[in-house]
Amino acid sequence: MKITQKMFFIATMLVSVPYALANSGEINLEEGPEIPQLSTEELAAWIKEGKPLVLVDARGPESYAQEHLPRAINVPADQVETLSATLPKQALIVVYCGGPKCPHSTVVARWLVDRGWKRVRHYAEGISGWSQAGYPLERAGQPAGVSR
Numbered sequence: 001m002k003i004t005q006k007m008f009f010i011a012t013m014l015v016s017v018p019y020a021l022a023n024s025g026e027i028n029l030e031e032g033p034e035i036p037q038l039s040t041e042e043l044a045a046w047i048k049e050g051k052p053l054v055l056v057d058a059r060g061p062e063s064y065a066q067e068h069l070p071r072a073i074n075v076p077a078d079q080v081e082t083l084s085a086t087l088p089k090q091a092l093i094v095v096y097c098g099g100p101k102c103p104h105s106t107v108v109a110r111w112l113v114d115r116g117w118k119r120v121r122h123y124a125e126g127i128s129g130w131s132q133a134g135y136p137l138e139r140a141g142q143p144a145g146v147s148r
Contacts, residue, residue, distance in 0.1 A: 035109050038094060038123045040133045046094075047071065053092040057127075058104035067137040069096065069130055077104040080111050087112070092119045099128035 097104035
């Protein structure tokens with residue numbers, strides 16, 4: 001398979017898996033309690049002050065390795081059932097993905113709330129909103145702090 005075909009396949013899977021989960025009956029994005037939203041400035045302040053939270057990047061491992069928000073862990077939407085066991089039920093969890101049009105974070109946040117996590121927040125602006133606001137990103141093996 002050529003690189004462009006592989007890239008197309010990966011991109012197709014990253015977009016289709018969250019929709020498949022949402023449409024399988026496993027996750028109903030329309031029902032359940034509303035998940036509180038965070039703005040970029042609120043999240044940046046929480047990170048800067050060291051607020052105890054678990055920051056979850058719901059994108060795939062390749063995207064996460066390229067860049068992610070400081071202190072984030074990777075829980076891809078298609079692996080949330082398996083990896084959610086590592087998330088403490090009492091923790092404040094902030095879920096994000098690529099940006100406002102990316103469905104992955106909505107799927108992961110809803111899955112967690114539907115299964116008993118009480119302190120879930122959704123950062124819908126995602127990595128695009130974070131970087132557009134001028135905040136630093138981490139790359140695999142290269143930590144960064146909030147320096148604004």
